[in-house]
Amino acid sequence: MIKAQPHTHSAWTREDWLAYADRVLAGAMKWASPTGARITPPGAEGGYGHDVDGLEGFARTFLLAGFRITGARGVGVDHLIDFYTRGIIAGVDPENPERWVRLDEHAQAKVEAASLALILDMTRPWIWEKLDELTQQRVIDYLAPVVGDATYPPTNWLWFRVVVQTFLRSVGGPWSAQDIEDDLALHDSLQREDGWISDGPERSYDHYVGWALHLYPVLWTAMRGARELAGDRIDRDKKALDRFLQDAVTLIGADGSPLIQGRSLIYRFAAAAPFWAGIIAEVPSVSAGMLRTAAERIIRHFEDHDVPNEQDVLSLGWHDEWCPLAQSYSGPGSPYWAVKGLLGVALPADHPVWQAPAQPLPIETSDELRTVRSAGWIISGTSADGIVRIVNHGTDHAAAGVLVGDSPLYARIGYSTATAPLLDDQAYEQPLEQSVSLVDAHGNATHRAAMELLDTRVDGMVGVSAATWQAHWLDPQWVPQRHGSGLGGEITVAGRLTVNSLVRGPWEVRVVEVNALETTEPLTLRIGGWALSGTNPTGEAVGDIARTTLAELTSETRGLVANQSGRIETRHSASPLGVASAVPLLETPAAQGATVAALISLTGAGTPAATHNPTFTLTHGGGQRVADVLWPDGVHTTTPLTESRIAGQAKR
Incomplete structure (x- = not known):
């Protein structure tokens, strides 16, 4: 695991750099x-x-x-x-x-x-x-x-x-x-x-x-x-x-x-x-x-x-x-x-x-909120806990419009300096952490590679990034050599999802639209939070709140609309940061036309305690939808959402 604590040692001299370099060289030359x-x-x-x-x-x-x-x-x-x-x-x-x-x-x-x-x-x-x-x-x-x-x-x-x-x-x-x-x-x-x-x-x-x-x-x-x-x-x-x-x-x-x-x-x-x-x-x-x-x-x-x-x-x-x-x-x-x-x-x-x-x-000096527009990233760094997070809606190591499996290294919604994506075989087949998926009765979760980036911007004190995609199941075809991409295989389209991520400090309000469903079979909409990995992460789920903890780190998913249920899923030998991983999840029945919102948070030592129960309200006016959010620190924001564009069918 990683403890996101500031470095307190004095700066290295050139001699320190040389000593480290010589150590690496001597160790290899043997x-x-x-x-x-x-x-x-x-x-x-x-x-x-x-x-x-x-x-x-x-x-x-x-x-x-x-x-x-x-x-x-x-x-x-x-x-x-x-x-x-x-x-x-x-x-x-x-x-x-x-x-x-x-x-x-x-x-x-x-x-x-x-x-x-x-x-x-x-x-x-x-x-x-x-x-x-x-x-x-x-x-x-x-x-x-x-x-x-x-x-x-x-x-x-x-x-x-x-x-x-x-x-x-x-x-x-x-x-x-x-x-x-x-x-x-x-x-x-x-x-x-x-x-x-x-x-x-x-x-x-x-x-x-x-x-x-x-x-x-x-x-x-x-x-x-x-x-x-x-x-x-x-x-x-x-x-x-x-x-x-x-x-x-x-x-x-x-x-x-x-x-x-x-x-x-x-x-x-x-x-x-x-x-x-x-x-x-x-x-x-x-x-x-x-x-x-x-x-x-x-x-x-x-x-x-x-x-x-x-x-x-x-x-x-x-x-x-x-x-x-x-x-x-x-x-x-x-x-x-x-x-x-x-x-x-x-x-x-x-x-x-x-x-x-x-x-x-x-x-080390201030919080950071900025965009990387080409990659579809919002960077959010918080000086209180020293963690840098990105929310990603534009990077997937895939070609636009070509449906493949998600690469855990690229296609997840969030990455940070304190957590790692899950990287076992199951992670390539079934997106879990930092994902939004439609899940069938057999537990098969959809992928989002080939998503279309809709917007990446900073609106006042809130970063906004959004994407839409054809949510698709993958019957994977494993290949001996992979260079970072997700798996290929047989594709079945489940529907279309659009996500707006509103980012502020350690929090993301994730707004999910179920634009269309391609099957009449009951499906579950699943929202995954940050994976914590180490020797013994712990977790609990009560109602629409799921929370995992590991030393100073806390990962939480919290429902902001009705009819969501929280749970914790654990994986073993799936992360370079530890033998066990725990992921907080929210689940709700998928319904065409529904809008679901959740608060996704990753906090560390030094993060101020929440003072308010967060709330989310969606309003309509002038042909635009606006997200009204009360954040856990009591700050209130109103942010226009990026409207989904229903693109043509992607290639399979």
């Missing part, structure tokens, strides 16, 4: 193969096999070694230079039994090649220029299959091809100006409002926005020859990063936890990377002191939870090892992409960031 070409930390073999695992371990730790060598300007780091040089020589030797998997042998090598190329460029005086001509040519030959390869997916992978070809160009290797032009055009096509970037054509907003799609442009422009290729895009990319960071700093809890949402969470403190990118790019709107604090708090959140572990290894998990959090292809070297969050050690001791006064996180 698991090197005899030639040093492969690093395979302990753990089960990944879905791509032992050879890929070893390459991942080398390439991803080479990132951190490169940052460390660069920040030291090559002084006092001979052990890293010698170790990784030896591994490179063996890795590109086609006759060596420990050679690396080639780019034309396995697609994952294309990912790792970008780390190799990036750091060979960054450490050019200490590694590349010291390699003999034969090894240099072998490196070029190893990387060369990237040129003209049209099989890179249209996601953050575009930067792997750009980085490798930029390096090849700088050392006299093959490269394609057209490839780079096409990839940069693809990057531009993925950009959305306010500096946010979708990781692909689907509605995919997650940590890849920061640790890949904003990070690589900054690192790329520092590569030899990159500015000749970049043209006038550097200022545009910097402006987008600057705007993104204004939102990103508000998504960190007071305890340093990043938002627990999206795939690849085993990369943990890679979430700190975009803040270092902002420092390197010298963005104007967020101070270097706040950016450094943001990066530090994320790193120290995991250090406080014993990451790396007692073997100084980054395991597959969040705090502790929890393999279901990983993608099906992840291996023991995969978590080392986390080292992107230690990019700051590449900045030398005389860099001004180390003298910049530390500044507190936004959550």
Whole structure:
């Protein structure tokens, strides 16, 4: 479990950063193969096999070694230079039994090649220029299959091809100006409002926005020859990063936890990377002191939870090892992409960031209420308990209009820095926490992927986000490789639902319209609250109130209209935050044309006690419906709801 308490330690010095980085490196290097070409930390073999695992371990730790060598300007780091040089020589030797998997042998090598190329460029005086001509040519030959390869997916992978070809160009290797032009055009096509970037054509907003799609442009422009290729895009990319960071700093809890949402969470403190990118790019709107604090708090959140572990290894998990959090292809070297969050050690001791006064996180000074319009998010952070929450009506890692199963990592209505979505197999088949579903007599719950975002705005002191969707049952088809999306399978449409979420502080008033039902069979409308996970969450349900507690955290669902019943559902081994999970639920018979409202809350230590019983009244006037709400703290608001638009039938 996570306790959302502010960090009270003094700020890290550069020496503290170096010590943590050296610990991570030393812990990984112990698991090197005899030639040093492969690093395979302990753990089960990944879905791509032992050879890929070893390459991942080398390439991803080479990132951190490169940052460390660069920040030291090559002084006092001979052990890293010698170790990784030896591994490179063996890795590109086609006759060596420990050679690396080639780019034309396995697609994952294309990912790792970008780390190799990036750091060979960054450490050019200490590694590349010291390699003999034969090894240099072998490196070029190893990387060369990237040129003209049209099989890179249209996601953050575009930067792997750009980085490798930029390096090849700088050392006299093959490269394609057209490839780079096409990839940069693809990057531009993925950009959305306010500096946010979708990781692909689907509605995919997650940590890849920061640790890949904003990070690589900054690192790329520092590569030899990159500015000749970049043209006038550097200022545009910097402006987008600057705007993104204004939102990103508000998504960190007071305890340093990043938002627990999206795939690849085993990369943990890679979430700190975009803040270092902002420092390197010298963005104007967020101070270097706040950016450094943001990066530090994320790193120290995991250090406080014993990451790396007692073997100084980054395991597959969040705090502790929890393999279901990983993608099906992840291996023991995969978590080392986390080292992107230690990019700051590449900045030398005389860099001004180390003298910049530390500044507190936004959550530590005031409450936060803001929109991320492209993602359909309302961000609500409360300084009293240090928790950041989002309400989500625009992100599902799915294509618009294509009905599939919900991904628990993307399609839930709420995510926070203090809770995690349930991630067992049942969670992919049957949405529960932070959901609104139609449930049949057999307990089958509908999904909402392919929802249509209707609105995201701040109206006075209330954030408003709304979506409509064809609620659909899924007969799932399980596949061996999943990259964050929900399951495919046979779809049956149950009806149409529209939800308006009114957000204020730790509360959400969730207003649900049952626009249409496609069956005459009795159905239950189920509203799920926040899941609390730990050793022993407790719960109780009385009437139309269901409440779960765990240490300082409380999750509650409370009916605001008649005929709702509360209950608690528990799951086991479903969350990276603990062995048991409890979810408060509200249920009511589904009736076409009905409007149902509930209060959904997540509170922690320090949250003021409720002083009023909340109420909800829906009024009509001038062709618009208005929600009149009395909140638990006694504040009264009137908020126009976003009207549903009954869209055409989605594809199945």
